[in-house]
Amino acid sequence: MSSFVTGATGFIGRFLVSELVDHRDGPIFVLVRQSSLHRMETLITQWTGGAGSSRVVPVVGDLREPGLGVDADWVAEHAGKIDHFFHLAAIYDMTADDATNDAMNVGGTRNALALASALDVGCFHQVSSVAAAGDYHGHFDETMFEEGQPLPSPYHRTKYESEKIVREESPVPWRIYRPAIVVGHSETGAMDKIDGPYYFFPMIKRMRDNLPGWLPLVGVDLGDTNLVPVDYVAKAMDHIAHLPDRNGEAFHLVNPEPQPVVDMINAFCAAAGAPRFATPIDRNVTGGATRLLPRPLRPSNLFSAAVRTAPAKIMLDQTLGRLGIPAEVVGHTSFPSVFDSRITEKALAGSGIAVPDLESYARALWSYWEENLDDTTGRDRRNRAALKGKHVVITGASSGIGKVTALKVAQAGGIPVLVARGKDKLEETKATIEMRGGQAYVFPCDLSDLRAIDDLCARLSSELPTVDFLVNNAGRSIRRSLRLSHDRFHDFERTMQLNYFGAIRLIMGLMPKMHEQKSGHIVNISSIGVQTNPPRFSAYVASKAALDSWSNVVASEVVGHGISFTNIHMPLVRTPMIAPTKMYDKFPTLSPAQAADLVVRAMVEKPHEINTFAGNAGAVAHTFAPKAAFRILNLAYQVFPDSAAAKAKAGPSDAQPTPAPEVVADVPVAGGRESEQILMARLFPGVHW
Template sequence: MASFVTGATGFIGRFLVSELVDHREGPIYVLVRQSSLHRMETMIAQWTRGSGSLRVVPVVGDLGEPSLGVDADWITEHAGEIDHFFHLAAIYDMTADVATNDAMNVQGTRNALELAEALEAGCFHQVSSVAAAGDYHGRFDESMFDEGQPLPSPYHRTKYESEKIVREECKVPWRVYRPAIVVGDSETGAMDKIDGPYYFFPLIKRLRDNLPGWLPLVGVDLGDTNMVPVDYVAKAMDHLAHLPDRNGEAFHLVNPEPQSTIETINAFCAAAGAPKFATPIDRNVTSSATGLLPRALRPSNIISAVVRTAPAQLLLDQTLGRMGIPAEVVSHASFTAVFDSRKTEKALAGSGIAVPDLESYARALWSYWEENLDDSTSRDKRTCNALQGKHVVITGASSGIGKVTALKVAQAGGIPVLVARGKDKLEETKATIELRGGQAYVFPCDLSDLKAIDDLCARLSTELPSVDFVVNNAGRSIRRSLRLSHDRFHDFERTMQLNYFGAIRLIIGLMPKLHEQKSGHIVNISSIGVQTNPPRFSAYVASKAALDSWSNVVASEVVGHGISFTNIHMPLVRTPMIAPTKMYDKFPTLSPAQAADLVIKAMVEKPHEINTLAGNAGAVAHTFAPKAAFRILNLAYQVFPDSAAAKAKAGRPDAPAAPEAAAPAPTGDLEAAGGRESEQMLMARLFPGVHW
């Protein structure tokens, strides 16, 4: 069974090809421009997991040429072999101009049909869009197409016209797929462009960074939208395309239930930690009254019509447009149609393929955008001037804060030098940076091995033209009370080995290079615990405090040579390091991207230290009211228990059994646990960012 795919380098196309590789047999031919062959080879390696498989075969062509510009001899050779021709190459962008929409969506479809017919393809699979329904009012099911619906933009019109071409002109069997707004992968959040709800993310970020999360904001009911994750779209297409006897049908790849636009925005606000919007008047109240009015006179339709006028579009461009939200996106944020997908759901029954709830993956979408697509770093002139062409050594760069810092450094024109134990993950990060046009180096090293650090320093000093910044991010955290540590002295040795000895060994090894340059800035990722002294973190906090003190002393010795230090007393960050402590899942935390922003600030502004309000409050309390401070900390010690893992590793006889063997807790114990959880949340909110 052979397949041909256009748009394989596009967002949906990449996921569809991956599904075909994993679940179908036979060759997969992918259309690619000559200039994109190198990128396609990289993607083929990802699809085939580097196995050297020849199943994915590039075919050089162009969407804008007759028969997609594919060589006539290739067509003759493969005629009658292609079972499934998937046409995904198109513009999926509400802001694209008329000429681009026509060339890509309409003429591109004609060219694809011409090739499919020449190849005598078994079935032509057209990826359309719910935009083909235009501004239809009411329920729009999969059997509907030409209903006289208004088509308010070039995008809507060309989606309608390209689907009409397939329905009326296609000489081979066909199937049509109409996705709703397609967002990132529901598990990883992976996305490759700013579109749809992503236009609103910078505004949400600005609200988060400038307003407390508990502050309610007044919102306007913008109607309903509909969005689905790309992995659902790809899986559903693969399944539906290979069902027998479904030719000549259309399938709605949508959320079965309309999604309130304001609730959708609030889901992303919750994921970001930003304030949420509240609508003062419930829709159910207004709908009963406005339902008596003619459709054209209903407030929502009047607002929609006004927003689409030229003066309103100009006003939106000068206001929201300055925040990166195109006026076209605002005017088409909601749908007038409700998309009926019962036929599609029935066809998918038993496959395990279904649309997940947005709340279950909103954080994944937000995190991926914040770490990979947020371009605020590259738009900051001061940051770009400070980092352009600079070599930035980053330890612990394989994940979390270190990885996101590397991506932001590259975005600003800097050259990340990636250091960690896992070479494979470092190479993945390097590949990501290079695909985005940046440059990076990989230097694998076990930073708990002092000899390995010496070798690393020698290589860095000789192989790099300069070492402009060093970010000591690699670290080990241990949360265990002293009463469980009497026979675990190695906990203290391990934290000191990596967090203190490893860090200063690296700095000392690079000092000759920094002195030679007469410049260099070292950023130490310390901890808010150094200021607040939370219980159960004696091993971790002591190692960070040692690095702080060492750096403060050395800073006075080397400042005359242009070498400086910044200690960041980092609050709790949502990274793999804190994942084992499950109670942190509900605590206020910084995202890795927020933490990376602090690292960027440290490199650009070069302050002596960066603190948080909670950290400064803790330091002041310990200075002026130490007894009261320790009493509060003792209260926290009573409220927050040792983890089951800490007890088990300490070999205590009271360590809990595995969850599946545990007996149900008595009602009184459950009530006590519920009360303790309330106390924990209160402490976490009163002292945000502290490692309890």
């Protein structure tokens, strides 16, 4: 069984090809422009894992050319041998103009059909959109198409027209798929561009950074929307495409339950830690009255009509447009149609393929956007001025804070130098940076091995033209009370080995290079624990305090040579390392991207310290009311018990190096004490309990 796919380098296309590789036999031919062959080769390696790459075969062509511009000899050779022709190449952008939409959506569909006809394919699979329903009001099921619906934008019109071409002109059997608004992968959050709800993310980020999360905001009922993750769309298409006797049908790849726009925004606000919107007057109160009004006079319709007028668009461009929200998007935040998907649900019955609840994957979408698509760092002139062309050595760069810091440094024009034990993960990060047009270096090193650090310093000093910044991010965290540590002195040795000796060995090894340059800035990722002294973290906090003190002393000796230090007393950060501790889901934490923003700030502004309010409060309390501070900490010691891992008689290898300042051990919820634990966590946000 063989397949031909257009739009394989696009967002949905990449995931569909991956599904075909994993679940179907036979070759998969993918249309690609000559200029994109190199990118396609990279994707083929990802799809096939580097083995069996002959399964995915690039075919050079162009969506704008008759018959997609595919070589006539290739067509003659493969005629009658293609079972499934998937046409995904199109414009999925509400802001695109008429000409672009016509050329790609309408003209591209005609060209694809011409090639499908010449190949005499078994079935032509057209990826349309629910936009083909236009502004139809009411239930729109999968058997409906020409209902006289208004088509308010070039996108709606061309989606409708391209689907009509397939229905009326296709010389081969066809199936049509109408996805709703497609967002990132429900597990990884992976997304390739800013679209749909992602336009609202910068506004949510500003709310999070400038308003307390508990502050209630007043919202309005803007109607319903419909989001589906890309993995659901790809899996559903692959499954339905290979069912027998379904030709001539359309399938709605939508959420069966429409999602109120306010609920959608609140789901992302919750994921970001931003304040949420309440709707004092919603449709349950007003629904009866508004249904008595003529449809054009109903509030949601009046709003949609108003924001699509020229004066409104100008006003929106000058207001929401400054936050990155196009006026065209505001007018289409909700759907007047309710999309019936009963045919699709029956087709998927028994497959295990279903749309997950948005709340279950909103955090994955937010985290991916914040770490990969948010371009705030790169657009900041100060960041670019400070980092462009600078070599930034980052330890612990394979994941968490270190990895996101590397991505942000590259975004600002800097050159990350990635250091960690795992070479494969470093290479993945380097590849990501290079695919986005940046540059990075990989230097694997076990930072608990002092000789390996010496070798690393020698290589960095000789192979790099400069070492402008050093970010000491790698570290080891151990949570264990003293009463369980009497036979575990190696805990203290290991934390000191990596967090203190390893860090200063690296700094000292690079100091000659910085003295030669007469410049250099060292950023130490310390811990809020140095200021607050939380119980059970004696080994970890002592090692970080030692690095702080050493850096403070050395800073006075080297400042005359243009070398400076910043110690960041980092609060608790939400990373995979703390994910098993479900209690932390309710705790105030920083995201890795927020932590990376602090690291970028340290490099750009070069302050002596970066602290949080909670950290400073803890330091003040220990200075002016030490007895009261220790009483409070003892209360926390009683409220938060030792973990099962801490109580176990573990061997010398149980505590592994992790990016600081993450917590290794799980913290079980003691019966009846969950509310006390949450109260302590919220009173002292970011402290490692």
